[in-house]
Amino acid sequence: MRVLMVEDEVRLAETVRRGLVAEGFLVDLASDGVAGLEAAQTGGYDVIMLDIMLPRLNGYEVCRQLRAADVWTPVLMLTAKDGEYDQVDAFDLGADDYLTKPFSFVVLVARLRALVRRGAPERPALLAAGDLTLDPRSRVVARAGAEITLTPREFGLLHYLMRHRGDVVSKAEILESVWDLNYDGDDNVVEVYVGYLRRKIDYPFARKAIETVRGAGYRLEGNGG
Numbered sequence: 001m002r003v004l005m006v007e008d009e010v011r012l013a014e015t016v017r018r019g020l021v022a023e024g025f026l027v028d029l030a031s032d033g034v035a036g037l038e039a040a041q042t043g044g045y046d047v048i049m050l051d052i053m054l055p056r057l058n059g060y061e062v063c064r065q066l067r068a069a070d071v072w073t074p075v076l077m078l079t080a081k082d083g084e085y086d087q088v089d090a091f092d093l094g095a096d097d098y099l100t101k102p103f104s105f106v107v108l109v110a111r112l113r114a115l116v117r118r119g120a121p122e123r124p125a126l127l128a129a130g131d132l133t134l135d136p137r138s139r140v141v142a143r144a145g146a147e148i149t150l151t152p153r154e155f156g157l158l159h160y161l162m163r164h165r166g167d168v169v170s171k172a173e174i175l176e177s178v179w180d181l182n183y184d185g186d187d188n189v190v191e192v193y194v195g196y197l198r199r200k201i202d203y204p205f206a207r208k209a210i211e212t213v214r215g216a217g218y219r220l221e222g223n224g225g
Contacts, residue, residue, distance in 0.1 A: 032054055037057060047073065047115045053080070153178070208225040
């Protein structure tokens with residue numbers, strides 16, 4: 001498995017590279033955004049590890065340009081930034097996963113293997129479930145043509161559910177992807193935000209898009225409910 005790591009912290013990059021090589025990965029390093037973008041466009045990698053705070057071109061812009069050029073290699077954002085806006089922005093621009101520093105090397109390897117197994121499917125410009133639509137780039141959500149205003153966290157949750165529409169996702173999976181690995185609060189916060197979403201995208205339209213699967217998690221119906 002070929003990995004491109006775009007990281008300007010030389011010591012960290014080399015430490016991670018050695019560890020990944022010991023796990024059987026082939027790893028190339030790039031120390032700035034421009035070099036990383038060029039390598040990602042031409043290198044034929046299975047997965048890209050991309051820092052956000054990079055010299056010359058930041059990770060957000062690298063990811064945006066890759067997706068605009070129809071390069072769908074899975075991207076794992078690896079960064080010290082851990083605010084909710086950072087994560088939502090990363091997913092909006094086409095990132096596949098998000099890991100904050102400091103991180104567990106075991107978790108990193110597991111995330112990379114999962115991304116490689118998932119492959120690189122092309123993402124549609126507009127996510128839809130029946131008449132419920134979400135545009136990641138413009139951050140516009142609408143139901144039956146009526147625009148719906150969401151908070152950043154609500155948007156991130158709906159974006160995750162729509163990317164996995166039809167699948168059951170657990171609270172733990174949602175917390176890891178929409179919150180972050182360092183979150184150590186009550187997982188019932190997911191239930192609270194699902195309730196917020198229902199009051200905005202379901203109840204006013206007499207729909208039931210988000211289903212609670214007892215003991216397992218939540219599922220967003222592919223037909224919009």
